[in-house]
Amino acid sequence: MSEYLLSVIHGEDNAVPEGTDIEAVFGAVDAFNTELQAQGAWVFAGGLQPIGAATTVDAVGAETVVTDGPYAETKEYLGGFWVIQAADLDEAHAWATKASKACVHAVEVRPFQGE
Amino acid sequence: MSSSGSDSEVDPGNGPEVDPVLDAAIAEAVRAEHARVVGSLVRRFGDVGLAEDAAGEAVVTAVETWRRDGVPPNPGGWLTTTAVRRALDRLRREQSRPQREREADRMDEASRSDALPLGVVDDDRLRLLFMCCHPALAPDVRVALTLRLVAGLTMPEIGRALLTPERTVAQRITRAKRKIAATNLPFTIPAAADLPARVAGVRTVVYLVFNEGHLGSTDPVRDDLAAEAVRLGRMLVALVPDDPESQGLLALMLLTQARRPARVVEGSIVLLADQDRSRWDRELVEEGHAIVRRLLARNQPGPLQIQAAINAVHTSAATAAATDWRQVVALYDQLLAIAPSPVVATNRAVALAELAGPETGLLELDLQPLADYHPWRLARGHLLALLGRSEEAETELRAALALTSNPAEQSEILRRLAAL
Numbered sequence: 001m002s003e004y005l006l007s008v009i010h011g012e013d014n015a016v017p018e019g020t021d022i023e024a025v026f027g028a029v030d031a032f033n034t035e036l037q038a039q040g041a042w043v044f045a046g047g048l049q050p051i052g053a054a055t056t057v058d059a060v061g062a063e064t065v066v067t068d069g070p071y072a073e074t075k076e077y078l079g080g081f082w083v084i085q086a087a088d089l090d091e092a093h094a095w096a097t098k099a100s101k102a103c104v105h106a107v108e109v110r111p112f113q114g115e
Numbered sequence: 116m117s118s119s120g121s122d123s124e125v126d127p128g129n130g131p132e133v134d135p136v137l138d139a140a141i142a143e144a145v146r147a148e149h150a151r152v153v154g155s156l157v158r159r160f161g162d163v164g165l166a167e168d169a170a171g172e173a174v175v176t177a178v179e180t181w182r183r184d185g186v187p188p189n190p191g192g193w194l195t196t197t198a199v200r201r202a203l204d205r206l207r208r209e210q211s212r213p214q215r216e217r218e219a220d221r222m223d224e225a226s227r228s229d230a231l232p233l234g235v236v237d238d239d240r241l242r243l244l245f246m247c248c249h250p251a252l253a254p255d256v257r258v259a260l261t262l263r264l265v266a267g268l269t270m271p272e273i274g275r276a277l278l279t280p281e282r283t284v285a286q287r288i289t290r291a292k293r294k295i296a297a298t299n300l301p302f303t304i305p306a307a308a309d310l311p312a313r314v315a316g317v318r319t320v321v322y323l324v325f326n327e328g329h330l331g332s333t334d335p336v337r338d339d340l341a342a343e344a345v346r347l348g349r350m351l352v353a354l355v356p357d358d359p360e361s362q363g364l365l366a367l368m369l370l371t372q373a374r375r376p377a378r379v380v381e382g383s384i385v386l387l388a389d390q391d392r393s394r395w396d397r398e399l400v401e402e403g404h405a406i407v408r409r410l411l412a413r414n415q416p417g418p419l420q421i422q423a424a425i426n427a428v429h430t431s432a433a434t435a436a437a438t439d440w441r442q443v444v445a446l447y448d449q450l451l452a453i454a455p456s457p458v459v460a461t462n463r464a465v466a467l468a469e470l471a472g473p474e475t476g477l478l479e480l481d482l483q484p485l486a487d488y489h490p491w492r493l494a495r496g497h498l499l500a501l502l503g504r505s506e507e508a509e510t511e512l513r514a515a516l517a518l519t520s521n522p523a524e525q526s527e528i529l530r531r532l533a534a535l
Binding site for chain 1: 250
């Protein structure tokens with residue numbers, strides 16, 4: 001078993017595609033979470049507040065610098081994530097396919113470091 | 116050619132009593148067994164890097180031993196057993212990993228009772244192919260990794276084959292191995308539901324390997340690569356017997372390979388029209404034709420099947436003049452309809468010129484200008500020469516000459532230039 005991070009990639013406005021029924025999305029994500037738990041693949045999951053809520057703390061130098069906003073200036077940000085357990089990458093991809101359909105966003109699959 | 120791990124390459128000129136015939140037999144046995152050995156080790160240890168290094172070490176040992184004792188009756192079993200021992204030694208040396216050591220001991224037990232059934236070994240080759248062609252790997256990575264792990268090419272050979280600096284190839288393959296390990300990329304043939312999508316990707320890679328063998332970027336031909344691609348094509352067809360495009364790919368490769376003995380003569384490419392058809396491999400032609408006939412009966416045409424059918428028309432004609440060009444053009448029309456590309460349009464124009472004359476072919480060719488594509492330049496030069504427009508023909512042929520790095524093709528273009 002390996003652990004994978006499934007990241008939901010949101011645009012700046014944190015919006016689902018136009019014409020999407022938001023209630024239906026919530027329902028689909030709930031159903032997906034239930035399935036993850038039922039299959040024993042669930043580790044953790046969470047949705048994030050919009051990128052405007054982010055603060056960046058950099059304490060690498062002598063002084064701690066706190067900046068309002070995200071670290072990277074990009075058009076797309078992490079909107080939420082799942083941490084799952086899967087036997088291999090194909091299984092993780094199968095979960096990611098369901099996750100992407102449920103939350104109506106692209107989902108990035110990335111393994112955690114082992115051991 | 117040699118085939119070994121990333122750090123150790125076999126040098127056939129270094130050792131006692133060098134016998135070129137024996138060395139060639141050793142090299143051939145090693146090449147033929149490479150994918151099975153690596154595949155078998157990946158299955159046992161789940162670690163591509165370890166599998167490849169151990170296979171490389173086994174090859175070095177094999178060359179030493181076989182030079183003394185000759186090639187054993189089951190070189191694949193010999194290499195696999197030796198490689199498994201090397202891998203186990205390596206795992207034991209990594210004392211920081213007691214868990215792995217226990218696993219190694221367990222596997223050692225298993226390997227002693229394991230008689231290496233050949234059916235499973237072939238299955239490992241196929242799994243290796245699917246692992247190399249996994250969609251999580253970028254297409255250029257899939258090709259490089261397949262050439263390395265399945266076809267057993269060395270880094271310099273892959274670099275030459277892909278016209279890519281050796282360093283870049285090495286980086287690509289290293290990154291791929293890291294990703295395979297980090298993501299736990301499965302060493303399996305995909306589930307039935309995922310198979311059709313994955314088979315399409317595998318077909319593409321197999322066809323690229325074949326093309327590299329059929330018309331190498333640098334060498335005139337790489338028979339070993341073409342033969343490897345045909346082997347992989349046969350495995351694919353055995354795995355998905357109901358997939359007409361995989362059958363089409365196999366037929367296409369067989370019918371192309373059949374013409375190989377007549378295609379390169381004295382280091383120069385002989386064009387289809389000028390080939391000595393008695394030198395074609397009739398057995399391969401018959402096999403290819405039989406597949407095409409079955410595919411026609413199924414009537415689910417795809418691009419590879421149509422290309423196979425075009426090759427079947429060519430190989431059915433006793434002489435170039437007897438070619439059924441009307442059927443060839445009709446097949447190209449069908450191909451253009453389902454898989455349009457400037458390359459297909461170029462080929463169609465050449466066939467059309469045979470049917471309706473060089474002028475018509477030239478008009479058709481100029482509808483899709485492909486200045487950087489040497490077959491287009493070559494076709495244009497050919498048609499211009501037929502029309503007696505020698506100066507323009509020379510310009511086109513010189514452009515074609517500059518665009519190809521294959522010496523056999525260069526030689527043919529020079530011959531045409533001289534004939535103008």
